[in-house]
Amino acid sequence: MSELNPQFIYFDLDDTLLDHKKAEQAGLADVHQHFDVFSDIDLDKLVDVYHHINKGLWEEYGRGEIDRHILHRRRFEETFLELGVDAALYEEAGKVYMNYYRNHWEWVDGAKETYYAIAEKYPVGIITNGFAETQWLKIEQFGFKETARQIVISEEVGVMKPHPKIFDHSTELVGVDRENILYVGDSPTSDVKGGKDAGWQVAWYTSNPVEPASELADLVFDDFDDLLNALLN
Numbered sequence: 001m002s003e004l005n006p007q008f009i010y011f012d013l014d015d016t017l018l019d020h021k022k023a024e025q026a027g028l029a030d031v032h033q034h035f036d037v038f039s040d041i042d043l044d045k046l047v048d049v050y051h052h053i054n055k056g057l058w059e060e061y062g063r064g065e066i067d068r069h070i071l072h073r074r075r076f077e078e079t080f081l082e083l084g085v086d087a088a089l090y091e092e093a094g095k096v097y098m099n100y101y102r103n104h105w106e107w108v109d110g111a112k113e114t115y116y117a118i119a120e121k122y123p124v125g126i127i128t129n130g131f132a133e134t135q136w137l138k139i140e141q142f143g144f145k146e147t148a149r150q151i152v153i154s155e156e157v158g159v160m161k162p163h164p165k166i167f168d169h170s171t172e173l174v175g176v177d178r179e180n181i182l183y184v185g186d187s188p189t190s191d192v193k194g195g196k197d198a199g200w201q202v203a204w205y206t207s208n209p210v211e212p213a214s215e216l217a218d219l220v221f222d223d224f225d226d227l228l229n230a231l232l233n
C-alpha cells in the first residue's frame, strides 16, 4: 500500500456510497409480500434465484449481448419460471420491484459524512455502472449534483467498468494526470483492477480483502473514517 495524494477523487456509487445490496434485498422482500403466489415460497429462495439470474443477465448485458429492456424483462420472467409461479406476472413484478427498491435507498454507514468532508477539500466525481434513468434518480435524491464535478454513467458512455474506455473518458473529463486520480470503490474487478489498469490510485472499500485486489489497491478500508484519515491528515 502506498500513500494517497490525489488531485481528483472519483467515487463508485452502488455499495460504496449507497447501500444497493440492502435496498435490493428490501425491495425483493416487498415483492415477496406483494404477490400471493409467493405464499408457499421462502423469501431466501426468491432472493437466491433472482440473484443467480440477475448476475447472468448483467454479464450478458456487459458483453453487449442484450439491452437493458431485455435485462429488466427477463430477470423477473426467468425468476418466476424457475420458481414455478405464474410468469405472466413478471411485468408487474418488475415495476413493483423498482418502486420498492427506490424507497429503500440509503447511504452506506459512515459514507455520507466522509464524502461531504472529502468534497470540501478535494474536487470529486462519480463513476457508476448502471442504468442512466435509475442512477440519475439516485444522484438527484442524494445531492450529488451539487457536489460532484463529474458524473459518469456506464450506459451513457456505452461500456461498463472495468472497460478502459470509461476510465480514459473519466480521466479526460478532469484534466489532471491519471496517476493523480483516486478511485474509491467496492468491486475488486470493476473498481480496483479497472482503476489500477487505468494508472489511477485506488482505495478499496471491503470487509473481505483478498488477493489480487488487496495487493493492487493503494488503500484497503472497511471503515470510512480510515479513508478520511488517509486523505485529510
Ligand SMILES: [Mg+2]
Pocket: 012, 013, 014, 015, 016, 185, 186, 187
Ligand atoms: Mg459498487
